[in-house]
Amino acid sequence: MTPKLISDTEFNRLLNISERNHERTEAFLSKGASLFSLPGYVPPPGYCLMMALDGKQCRLIKDGITAYAVKIITGKYIVPEKTHCTQVMVWRTFLPEYQAALHGLAKLFFAWLLETYEIIVTDQEQTGDGRRFWEYRINDAIADPQYEVMIWDGTKEKGELSLIQSSEEFVSKWSPYAWGINPEIHPQRLLVISKVKAANPPE
Structure with missing residues (x-):
């Protein structure tokens, strides 16, 4: 469900601490991951884009430090019999030395x-940055x-x-x-971008 607004997240705070970032990056790699080729993106020298073997988490890594991370969850309750996906734990470092490598990656x-997946929906809770990212993607999709x-x-x-x-x-x-802060209402409202035409959605 989606998108209750929140202030910050534990994974954000932890990944912003270099020592904890390194620990979590090692833990991610130890569970099994392979190089991932993302269409349109070429990692700069020293960087590698890694996807977990289960396809549910991707990270951009340099020297054992995560610069970008995203988890993916899936479901089937938006459009019947069609799997949709949701990005959760979307994170990017604010350190300036990584910014060139991150340019355009999230998009x-x-x-x-x-x-x-053809259908992507908002996650249950979002920071202000998460909301702004989705607003850009929604406006891009409306025009397409x-x-x-x-x-x-x-x-x-x-x-x-x-x-x-x-x-x-x-x-x-x-x-x-x-978007809002009501815990009973806003986590139940999902924004959806789809390449699959829904069956006569009400306007």
Whole structure:
């Protein structure tokens, strides 16, 4: 479910500490990971993009330190019989020496998820940075005719999909509807970008 706003996250605080970052990077690699080729992205010298063997976590690593990390979870309750994915634990370092390597990476990874799963939805809780990232991706998708952008409201019986027609409608109506701090409501509202045409979603 999605997107209750939160201030910060434990993984963010831990990965920002170099010693803990190194420990968590070692733990990630020890569980099994392989080099991952992301279309459109070439890691700079010294960097490697690694995907967990189960395909549920990806990290950009240099010298045993994670510069970018994302976990992926999947489900099937948005569009019947279609698997969707959600990015969780999205993190990037703020250290300046890594920024050139991170340029465009999050957007390219998001695009790869859409190509791979065809449906991607917001995660249950987001920081302000997470919200801004999604707002950019939603506006990009609204402008692209190959995608549909919707909101799924789990507070309605069986869930309810509503098509978002324009960026103006998203900003004025659906963004404040989806994001907020009510723990009973906002974790039940998902924003959806899909390459699969939903079956007559209500407008």
